[in-house]
């Protein structure tokens with residue numbers, strides 16, 4: 808009798824654990840979907856006025872004729888991998904992946920980025936002189952998560 812009760816109790820616990828695991832999976836999948844709506848640190852005025860047209864030049868570097876250049880941090884690359892930004896533009900890096908990433912340019916930016924959030928640099932010229940830099944994720948640089956960042960003079 809006692810053994811039978813214990814067996815029944817154990818079975819109930821196992822079932823509860825199994826159900827819990829299933830609902831955890833559902834939450835994880837559902838929670839990852841609507842990440843594009845979450846942004847932090849991006850002024851509303853910039854968001855509404857900055858829809859330039861992004862293009863890729865002959866060297867494979869992304870440019871944008873608007874006020875900002877958008878970059879996605881994925882698991883585990885920056886997309887695009889080459890960025891040409893004017894000193895009067897800003898970079899807006901959005902974590903489109905499932906893990907925390909980081910945006911670092913040595914000597915200036917160093918920002919952790921949770922999934923679904925964005926980091927806006929403000930005018931790049933406020934932090935960087937024209938030149939070529941490495942933009943890296945400090946967490947995944949060893950896995951090749953870096954991009955080439957070219958900072959150029961404003962349009963004439």
Ligand SMILES: [Cu+2]
Pocket residue numbers: 883907908909944945946947948952
């Ligand atoms: Cu990363």
